[in-house]
Amino acid sequence: MLSSLPDALAILLTVEGLLVLVMGTVLGIVLGAMPGIGSTVAVAMVLPFTLTMGQAPAILLLLAVYAGSVYGGSIAAILINTPGTPQSAATCLDGYPMAQRGEAGLALGWATVASVIGGLVSAIVLIFAAPQLAAFALEFGPIETFALILLGMTCIVSVSTGSVIKGLLAGMIGIFLSTVGGDPIIGEMRFTFGQWQLFAGFNLLAVVIGVFALSEVLMRASTALSQTSELVDFKGIVLPKLAMWKGRLKNLGKSVLIGNLVGVLPGTGAATAAFISYAEGRRSSSNGANYGTGEPDGIVSSEAANNAVTGGALVPTMALGIPGDAITAVMLATLTLHGITPGPKLVEDNPTLIAAIFTGFFIINLLLLPLGLILSRVAAPILRVREAYMMTAIVLLCAVGVYFVRGNPFDLLVMGAAGVVGFVLRRQGFPMAPLVIGMVLGPTLEITLRQGLILTDGSFAAFFVGHPIALVLGLTALVALLLPLLRHQLARRPSRQNQE
Amino acid sequence: MTHIVNERVMVLLALFLVGGGLYAATFGQIYSSTETAQSPVFFPRIILALWMLLALAALVQAVRAPSDTAPVTSWPRLIVLLLAAVTYTNVIGREGFFLPSVVFAAISLPIFGIRNPLVVGLYAVAVPGALVLFFNHLLGMPLPVSRFTYLF
Structure with a gap:
């Protein structure tokens, strides 16, 4: 592939090539920053324009919008506590408290640097290690994938602020919602109650926007009126100094690694990576105890991982024709529309195109730093308007965003219902992140569990005998689940003794 | 509202009942396969059973240690x-x-x-x-x- 680099640069270093990279990244950041639009919708919105372009510029435009929107989601997450994209939901947990302390610029600085590093490393991984990573992911059978998803599920405990029971319950609600519709193995309908609109299940984006954005509007309406949308002091991005990275590089490295590994596994995605990385950071970081209170490591965990997914997700997409997430599925469709057959022969048959895409992806991630510095100043005033205008616009934009995913008015109903349910649950102290994690990981958990049981003749114990990877992952999941509960019990014991 | 019948308890009770209702609904459907792993309701039943268990635990917790929800301004x-x-x-x-x-x-x-x-x-x-x-x-x-x- 390296031999095709000069030809690839010749494609990229043209007016059209550079314009596509810059404009795509700008558009991605702005759309990603707008709550309710999200990466999938942003990429879907741009898709029709790519049909008149060449193969390389078309894919690069989508990649630029994708990478830009994943980063852009952090702007709204930090400044108004509403994730611009589902991938940024974990960023809210520490980004917004930090912004409330008057450190919004620094919080965005951490997010920007982590996003750029995450994206750049994932681009390097994509260029040099794609075949090996893809081969590693292909070695995972259903049992290993089940164990991995089970480990991912334990992050529900970590993100459940307030009550672990309520967090787990929200997670179960999320997993249940993912089971509505066609059974993934034999195709029969479940919990549709005769409603054909439910045959395809609940749209993830509609639920995510409902429980995060719409319920946020209702939460704001239930409190005293504010002139602006929970204004935080923001005068531009403040990049963290080198000394501030001391003790945080390990967390950054781990987050980037998690992002790449999760990204390369088909059907997972950036939201999953961000939460797994956040949970891992909370468990292992020296600053883990401060997570949820405005800890920079929390922002780094989430942002480095979700941007690292972008490159990782492209590995199975480009090398094997297997989409890593919904957005890479759109890209796969774009490749087909441009007459390219995705699959193992793609790299061999189109070396220049692949080299241009991979090199362009590296440049896009480099562009995130200067464009992020400039555009956050532009995006912030948009977010800083009076609460009334912002809240009303959020509902309208959410409706537009949800409608565009499938062009199905039923998804709007789902968004409305999810907003009301989210509001009711949030009032009772239910965290919403576990619900989304459940919905994201639920389908893979179900399929891999059932496939595994079929393979082992119904013996769950056999999952961990003869499957060393699954055993290690399963034990880690068990420890990850029990450790916080044990810590909680130990923390309660001295306080009880003091009371006595 | 009294300590026992408050907004939080009502919401948790509703969640428990919804979970129970959905669990009961899994028995009302006829599927082509009822074998453990191939049954379409095998996985949802596990999830709904956990749902009910957790809702019950949260309900007991809410009754034993009542706490107020944030007041609504208007x-x-x-x-x-x-x-x-x-x-x-x-x-x-x-x-x-x-x-x-x-x-x-x-x-x-x-x-x-x-x-x-x-x-x-x-x-x-x-x-x-x-x-x-x-x-x-x-x-x-x-x-x-x-x-x-x-x-x-």
Whole structure:
């Protein structure tokens, strides 16, 4: 592939090539920053324009919008506590408290640097290690994938602020919602109650926007009126100094690694990576105890991982024709529309195109730093308007965003219902992140569990005998689940003794 | 409300009952396969059983240690917005994007404290109008249109 680099640069270093990279990244950041639009919708919105372009510029435009929107989601997450994209939901947990302390610029600085590093490393991984990573992911059978998803599920405990029971319950609600519709193995309908609109299940984006954005509007309406949308002091991005990275590089490295590994596994995605990385950071970081209170490591965990997914997700997409997430599925469709057959022969048959895409992806991630510095100043005033205008616009934009995913008015109903349910649950102290994690990981958990049981003749114990990877992952999941509960019990014991 | 019958307890009780109802519904359906792993309701039953168990645990916790939910500043304001949002998401499919959006914005802005009728009117028409113009006519990605005209 390296031999095709000069030809690839010749494609990229043209007016059209550079314009596509810059404009795509700008558009991605702005759309990603707008709550309710999200990466999938942003990429879907741009898709029709790519049909008149060449193969390389078309894919690069989508990649630029994708990478830009994943980063852009952090702007709204930090400044108004509403994730611009589902991938940024974990960023809210520490980004917004930090912004409330008057450190919004620094919080965005951490997010920007982590996003750029995450994206750049994932681009390097994509260029040099794609075949090996893809081969590693292909070695995972259903049992290993089940164990991995089970480990991912334990992050529900970590993100459940307030009550672990309520967090787990929200997670179960999320997993249940993912089971509505066609059974993934034999195709029969479940919990549709005769409603054909439910045959395809609940749209993830509609639920995510409902429980995060719409319920946020209702939460704001239930409190005293504010002139602006929970204004935080923001005068531009403040990049963290080198000394501030001391003790945080390990967390950054781990987050980037998690992002790449999760990204390369088909059907997972950036939201999953961000939460797994956040949970891992909370468990292992020296600053883990401060997570949820405005800890920079929390922002780094989430942002480095979700941007690292972008490159990782492209590995199975480009090398094997297997989409890593919904957005890479759109890209796969774009490749087909441009007459390219995705699959193992793609790299061999189109070396220049692949080299241009991979090199362009590296440049896009480099562009995130200067464009992020400039555009956050532009995006912030948009977010800083009076609460009334912002809240009303959020509902309208959410409706537009949800409608565009499938062009199905039923998804709007789902968004409305999810907003009301989210509001009711949030009032009772239910965290919403576990619900989304459940919905994201639920389908893979179900399929891999059932496939595994079929393979082992119904013996769950056999999952961990003869499957060393699954055993290690399963034990880690068990420890990850029990450790916080044990810590909680130990923390309660001295306080009880003091009371006595 | 008393300590036992409060908003939190009612919500948790409702969650428990919904979980129970859905669990019961899994027995009302007939599927082609009832073998453990191949049954379509095998996995949902595990999840719903955990749902009920957790809801029950949360319910017991709420009854044993009652705590107040955050007070609502103005119930009428909240209820009007809630109804407006639910109705809005319901009618877009039938009445198009523009007209319901104008009505929703005209209701939502005063709820959030904008009282100037000129500002409310301008915003309520301009923002949905701009979105329709941008998506329907510039991008060619049509939002739902009303029964009166194909333009919006």
